[in-house]
Amino acid sequence: MSGFSPSRIDARAGVPLTVRLVNKDSRFHTDGGGWHQFAVDELGVDAKVAPLGTDEITITPDSSGTYEFYCGVCCGGRENPYMVGTLTVGTPA
Ligand SMILES: [Cu+2]
Numbered sequence: 001m002s003g004f005s006p007s008r009i010d011a012r013a014g015v016p017l018t019v020r021l022v023n024k025d026s027r028f029h030t031d032g033g034g035w036h037q038f039a040v041d042e043l044g045v046d047a048k049v050a051p052l053g054t055d056e057i058t059i060t061p062d063s064s065g066t067y068e069f070y071c072g073v074c075c076g077g078r079e080n081p082y083m084v085g086t087l088t089v090g091t092p093a
């Protein structure tokens with residue numbers, strides 16, 4: 001709930017990017033039951049991580065640009081100013 005760390009991720013088009021998700025929230029968090037999400041709409045990414053759980057996803061963005069990742073599960077969902085971040089995808093090397 002206190003946000004993504006880091007809140008900025010750099011990647012390169014055509015190069016696989018692995019994101020390890022660590023959810024430090026417990027199930028006793030009443031809002032959303034402690035679940036959190038890592039979603040990037042434009043890239044079709046939607047990973048939900050259980051309370052105190054971890055997950056690892058690999059995405060290969062195929063076009064450069066700046067994308068927003070967010071959690072839509074907890075307080076305020078996408079409107080929560082803390083649970084968003086920026087994924088910057090550079091041009092292919
Ligand atoms: Cu969240």
